[in-house]
Amino acid sequence: MKLTILGCYSATPRTFTNPTSQVLEAKNHLFLIDCGEGTQVQLRRYKVKFSRIKHIFISHLHGDHFFGLPGLVSTFRLLGRENELHIYGPKGIKEAVTLLLKLGDSWTNYPLVFHELDSKESELLFEDEKISVRTIPLEHRVYTNGFLFQEKPAPRTLDIEMARKFEIDKSQFNKIKNGADGLSKNGEVISNKQITLPPPKPKSYAFCSDTVYKESIVPIIKNVDALYHESTFLETEEHLCAKTKHSTAKQAAQIAKKANVDTLILGHYSTRYKSLELFREEAQQVFPNVELSDDGKIFSL
Amino acid sequence: MKLTILGCYSATPRTFTNPTSQVLEAKNHLFLIDCGEGTQVQLRRYKVKFSRIKHIFISHLHGDHFFGLPGLVSTFRLLGRENELHIYGPKGIKEAVTLLLKLGDSWTNYPLVFHELDSKESELLFEDEKISVRTIPLEHRVYTNGFLFQEKPAPRTLDIEMARKFEIDKSQFNKIKNGADGLSKNGEVISNKQITLPPPKPKSYAFCSDTVYKESIVPIIKNVDALYHESTFLETEEHLCAKTKHSTAKQAAQIAKKANVDTLILGHYSTRYKSLELFREEAQQVFPNVELSDDGKIFSL
Numbered sequence: 001m002k003l004t005i006l007g008c009y010s011a012t013p014r015t016f017t018n019p020t021s022q023v024l025e026a027k028n029h030l031f032l033i034d035c036g037e038g039t040q041v042q043l044r045r046y047k048v049k050f051s052r053i054k055h056i057f058i059s060h061l062h063g064d065h066f067f068g069l070p071g072l073v074s075t076f077r078l079l080g081r082e083n084e085l086h087i088y089g090p091k092g093i094k095e096a097v098t099l100l101l102k103l104g105d106s107w108t109n110y111p112l113v114f115h116e117l118d119s120k121e122s123e124l125l126f127e128d129e130k131i132s133v134r135t136i137p138l139e140h141r142v143y144t145n146g147f148l149f150q151e152k153p154a155p156r157t158l159d160i161e162m163a164r165k166f167e168i169d170k171s172q173f174n175k176i177k178n179g180a181d182g183l184s185k186n187g188e189v190i191s192n193k194q195i196t197l198p199p200p201k202p203k204s205y206a207f208c209s210d211t212v213y214k215e216s217i218v219p220i221i222k223n224v225d226a227l228y229h230e231s232t233f234l235e236t237e238e239h240l241c242a243k244t245k246h247s248t249a250k251q252a253a254q255i256a257k258k259a260n261v262d263t264l265i266l267g268h269y270s271t272r273y274k275s276l277e278l279f280r281e282e283a284q285q286v287f288p289n290v291e292l293s294d295d296g297k298i299f300s301l
Numbered sequence: 302m303k304l305t306i307l308g309c310y311s312a313t314p315r316t317f318t319n320p321t322s323q324v325l326e327a328k329n330h331l332f333l334i335d336c337g338e339g340t341q342v343q344l345r346r347y348k349v350k351f352s353r354i355k356h357i358f359i360s361h362l363h364g365d366h367f368f369g370l371p372g373l374v375s376t377f378r379l380l381g382r383e384n385e386l387h388i389y390g391p392k393g394i395k396e397a398v399t400l401l402l403k404l405g406d407s408w409t410n411y412p413l414v415f416h417e418l419d420s421k422e423s424e425l426l427f428e429d430e431k432i433s434v435r436t437i438p439l440e441h442r443v444y445t446n447g448f449l450f451q452e453k454p455a456p457r458t459l460d461i462e463m464a465r466k467f468e469i470d471k472s473q474f475n476k477i478k479n480g481a482d483g484l485s486k487n488g489e490v491i492s493n494k495q496i497t498l499p500p501p502k503p504k505s506y507a508f509c510s511d512t513v514y515k516e517s518i519v520p521i522i523k524n525v526d527a528l529y530h531e532s533t534f535l536e537t538e539e540h541l542c543a544k545t546k547h548s549t550a551k552q553a554a555q556i557a558k559k560a561n562v563d564t565l566i567l568g569h570y571s572t573r574y575k576s577l578e579l580f581r582e583e584a585q586q587v588f589p590n591v592e593l594s595d596d597g598k599i600f601s602l
Contacts, residue, residue, distance in 0.1 A: 013344075013372070037341070037369065044316050067371055067401070071338045096400055100362075100368070103362040104364060105442060142405060
């Protein structure tokens with residue numbers, strides 16, 4: 001998995017930061033997560049191929065997470081897109097995008113499929129043989145979901161050295177890869193496990209923004225490789241969390257610790273703070289493995 | 302009048318150009334004209350004070366002219382705006398902005414007044430004692446207006462040298478500024494014209510984008526100091542104008558010539574061309590005084 005941060009700051013516009021948007025590359029997919037204003041320019045800046053984006057996940061309908069979507073949908077048309085685009089987001093997203101396109105008399109020439117969400121339980125949004133995507137119900141001022149991307153276990157791979165050792169003929173290799181036992185030169189049955197290697201551990205990524213501290217997400221994101229959790233504030237501004245429904249860096253770290261994740265990635269910083277390092281320092285008091293997202297930063301999971 | 306170009310390129314997103322938006326400073330107003338995606342960041346970049354914008358004019362509802370509007374309206378709220386904001390644009394603009402704010406449960410805390418347009422005739426949109434704004438009906442793929450900003454003649458100013466020459470007492474100066482004749486030391490009546498100077502010529506600016514070549518705008522924009530006229534294409538692509546309802550640089554120049562404007566400012570360039578100078582060269586074959594708009598460029602009229 002490769003995660004590219006296109007924007008990770010909260011709403012106040014600035015010339016050198018961008019609102020929330022990320023691209024997750026996994027199992028031959030390019031998933032776009034949130035789409036704040038200016039996302040299409042950020043996609044250009046980081047040379048993301050527009051046509052490879054087939055699924056867009058929108059956490060909630062605040063402007064800094066979705067006002068870039070109508071422009072991107074329009075641009076896909078301008079670029080002559082033909083393949084399907086799936087948009088997953090809160091109920092109302094279809095009406096909004098449809099109205100804006102209709103007003104500009106510029107409906108798409110490619111199939112645009114909306115998947116509107118209103119469940120308060122975690123639900124499966126997308127699945128193929130290699131990966132699945134589900135919602136993580138969050139709690140913010142409006143209906144909000146995070147998203148959990150989970151690779152599925154790959155099949156075991158052929159252990160070519162062991163296959164040679166048992167003098168197994170090449171003609172059996174495909175069957176063995178599919179789970180069959182092997183037959184050695186002298187007719188002995190060699191169990192599949194002896195001549196294959198375990199697959200790499202499937203990776204998982206959880207995106208959680210925007211949200212107040214919410215322990216009920218812990219079972220959903222348990223043991224993920226990377227958790228992006230918003231940290232709009234530092235502890236000194238914790239009193240603002242209840243009203244604005246945001247979290248502190250420390251609270252993000254508490255969630256990471258309880259969920260036993262591998263890496264915590266912080267983001268959605270309020271623009272009031274002078275240095276991002278303050279967020280890392282605060283979080284590391286609770287949880288050691290903390291990364292700071294920043295616009296243009298790439299994480300390899 | 303001071304015109305700041307925030308963006309002047311057509312819709313294709315690029316990292317180094319912006320879609321249409323301009324700020325016109327005139328008679329103590331900051332008028333925002335069109336609001337493509339990213340306009341709020343451009344406003345920040347060029348240090349335009351957000352709170353001074355009280356009137357926004359939207360030519361038409363294509364994304365590259367208005368997808369920055371919902372974000373800007375939301376940001377005004379975030380910045381604690383209290384004074385009225387007037388938005389002038391095609392019918393439907395109210396529904397669009399209102400829906401997006403409603404979905405984010407973030408209605409404004411300042412008075413937001415929509416003035417929806419659907420007339421095909423030029424109409425007065427705004428007027429005070431010093432300036433007026435009217436529509437310029439254009440022809441594009443959707444309902445579109447340009448905007449004409451016209452200063453009103455200022456009163457004549459006191460000619461202090463002549464007033465001294467006629468030995469007119471200071472106590473009369475305010476009356477004279479308001480049009481009264483003066484009385485010299487020896488009781489002679491001095492006509493107002495003798496002791497005042499003519500005011501500077503009122504300035505005018507016409508914004509015309511997007512539009513196909515349309516001669517019927519000529520009487521409306523006659524003799525303006527500056528005409529911004531779109532030139533999406535060069536003459537080599539003139540065959541695209543009928544379908545896309547855009548103009549060439551040469552056509553823009555023909556309109557400028559017929560309207561006897563002082564300066565023609567070109568813009569809304571298609572991103573297919575290597576150099577903007579090609580637009581100037583083509584236009585100057587028809588009309589001499591041609592300027593090229595570019596993002597961040599300022600014109601003093």
